[in-house]
Amino acid sequence: MPNLAPEEYFAPFSQIIPNFAAFCSKLYDPLPIHLRMNTLKASVRETRLRLKRQGIALVEEKPLNLVYRAKNLSHPGHLLEFSLGHLHSQALSSVLAAIVLEPQPGEAVLDLCAAPGSKTSLMAQLMQNEGIIVANDRKPDRLIPLRANLKRLGVTNTVITRYPGQHFPKRFFFDRVLVDVPCSAEGTLRAGPNGTLRQSTWGSQKLTRLQRDLLLMAFDLLKAGGTLVYSTCTYSPDENERVLDFLLESRPAEIQPIGIDLPHSPGLQQWNETSYDPSIKYCWRIYPHQIDTVGFFMARVVKGS
Amino acid sequence: MLKDPEQDHLLGFFRQRFGITREAFADYYLFRRKRTVWVFTKDDRLKDLASLQVKSVGIPLLRWVGTHLKPTSTALQLFGVHADKNIVTLPTDQLRDLVEGKEIKSEFGCTPGYVIVAIRSAVIGCALYLPGRLISQLPRNMFTSQTWEYVIQDKKMGKA
Ligand SMILES: C[S@@+](CC[C@H](N)C(=O)[O-])C[C@H]1O[C@@H](n2cnc3c(N)ncnc32)[C@H](O)[C@@H]1O
Numbered sequence: 001m002p003n004l005a006p007e008e009y010f011a012p013f014s015q016i017i018p019n020f021a022a023f024c025s026k027l028y029d030p031l032p033i034h035l036r037m038n039t040l041k042a043s044v045r046e047t048r049l050r051l052k053r054q055g056i057a058l059v060e061e062k063p064l065n066l067v068y069r070a071k072n073l074s075h076p077g078h079l080l081e082f083s084l085g086h087l088h089s090q091a092l093s094s095v096l097a098a099i100v101l102e103p104q105p106g107e108a109v110l111d112l113c114a115a116p117g118s119k120t121s122l123m124a125q126l127m128q129n130e131g132i133i134v135a136n137d138r139k140p141d142r143l144i145p146l147r148a149n150l151k152r153l154g155v156t157n158t159v160i161t162r163y164p165g166q167h168f169p170k171r172f173f174f175d176r177v178l179v180d181v182p183c184s185a186e187g188t189l190r191a192g193p194n195g196t197l198r199q200s201t202w203g204s205q206k207l208t209r210l211q212r213d214l215l216l217m218a219f220d221l222l223k224a225g226g227t228l229v230y231s232t233c234t235y236s237p238d239e240n241e242r243v244l245d246f247l248l249e250s251r252p253a254e255i256q257p258i259g260i261d262l263p264h265s266p267g268l269q270q271w272n273e274t275s276y277d278p279s280i281k282y283c284w285r286i287y288p289h290q291i292d293t294v295g296f297f298m299a300r301v302v303k304g305s
Numbered sequence: 306m307l308k309d310p311e312q313d314h315l316l317g318f319f320r321q322r323f324g325i326t327r328e329a330f331a332d333y334y335l336f337r338r339k340r341t342v343w344v345f346t347k348d349d350r351l352k353d354l355a356s357l358q359v360k361s362v363g364i365p366l367l368r369w370v371g372t373h374l375k376p377t378s379t380a381l382q383l384f385g386v387h388a389d390k391n392i393v394t395l396p397t398d399q400l401r402d403l404v405e406g407k408e409i410k411s412e413f414g415c416t417p418g419y420v421i422v423a424i425r426s427a428v429i430g431c432a433l434y435l436p437g438r439l440i441s442q443l444p445r446n447m448f449t450s451q452t453w454e455y456v457i458q459d460k461k462m463g464k465a
Contacts, residue, residue: 041382041383042427046426050426054455054456056455075451077449078449078451078452078454078455079452079455080448080452080455080456083447083448083452084382084427084429085382086427108350129346130346130348131346131348132346132348132350132351132354134354134357143360147361150364151364151365151379152379154364154379154382154383155364156333156344156345156346156363156364156383157345157346157348157363158363159345159351159354159357159359159360159361159362159363160359160360160361160362161357161358161359161360162358162360163358169356169357171356171357172350172353172354172356172357
């Protein structure tokens with residue numbers, strides 16, 4: 001398949017993406033570099049100061065006081081502060097998913113699809129390394145970067161497991177679960193030097209079935225009253241709203257509004273003749289022309305007690 | 306989880322070698338698997354997770370090398386702030402030499418054995434001090450060659 005310009009690539013979603021022209025035009029800009037300060041190893045102030053002395057210009061991403069956009073840095077992995085785990089290179093939308101889950105110190109938290117651990121390590125940071133996180137990923141080769149990141153970032157409250165998430169044993173129940181599923185991932189795409197996007201495959205039926213099964217299992221592993229966040233980096237309603245709608249039909253789940261003041265679009269109420277539950281409007285769609293980061297979808301769900 | 310005598314031995318090593326007291330480890334469990342000891346946040350519920358097939362727990366604290374105990378650089382970055390001896394603070398150009406495999410020839414006022422390598426503002430990790438010689442024990446892939454370009458910039462500003 002030939003590579004396509006953003007306008008052609010995303011044409012199937014032109015009706016659902018607000019201000020489609022601005023969206024496409026944003027995709028010609030490179031993805032910005034965001035740095036998340038890791039307070040498990042150094043204070044935000046200290047790390048900011050060190051970066052400033054190295055001539056790196058930082059812009060704070062408000063209202064999140066631990067994420068900064070680095071304006072003149074192309075390879076954060078070369079920084080000494082990266083090697084020492086004082087910071088992590090992480091898309092703003094990825095940071096948001098962990099923040100929206102609100103894991104608290106002392107809680108038991110499951111990250112069902114955890115590798116390479118960007119969100120796991122942020123959750124450990126929010127929990128101040130207290131309580132327990134189970135970081136699960138089914139792919140053995142993905143456990144290597146997961147382990148390396150947790151080590152570098154000084155995460156001491158996490159155990160690693162390797163189950164297919166949809167078959168995670170129901171022996172231990174969690175206060176919070178993050179289910180950051182495998183997806184078509186076109187939210188990460190930006191046009192290359194020739195102005196086109198590298199073709200990836202849209203979500204197959206097999207993928208959407210896996211996403212449903214992962215979400216159902218995540219829900220079943222919650223304690224009564226527990227909270228989960230479902231997230232993807234795709235714009236496809238079949239991998240987002242439709243999966244949530246299926247959960248609402250199958251389980252006593254409630255989608256909650258997300259209380260952060262950042263630009264976004266609400267979850268869709270309808271796609272391809274199918275209507276969704278009204279509460280799906282509380283989900284967030286993040287488009288790069290609204291927040292300059294990886295395109296994203298997330299839902300905060302509570303289990304009725 | 307480690308039994309008391311072995312735990313006492315390990316914590317005694319940190320106290321004797323680096324002046325890091327038991328209190329620094331009060332909120333952690335220690336586990337041993339083969340020759341590596343791991344550190345994990347203390348939490349009663351950990352035993353309930355024993356029913357899961359757990360692949361790893363926490364992060365590596367130290368390893369047995371022959372009959373010696375060798376702390377990991379990761380552990381020293383976390384617990385090294387509590388140390389008060391056998392710490393070698395290097396200027397960044399010497400750290401670079403060390404990382405690149407060169408021995409640093411100097412008396413550092415340490416006793417022979419593993420030491421904590423630091424720069425002015427941060428603990429970097431582990432090195433071996435033999436009389437008059439400092440040898441890196443830092444993981445080989447910890448830094449990239451470009452790391453030093455940023456560090457040099459920092460130094461030019463006169464602060465590193
Ligand atoms: C979007 S990525 C997760 C990114 C991660 N949460 C982070 O922030 O670093 C999806 C992950 O799901 C894993 N995965 C795929 N199928 C899975 C399954 N059936 N059960 C658990 N994990 C699975 C993949 O290996 C991949 O690492």
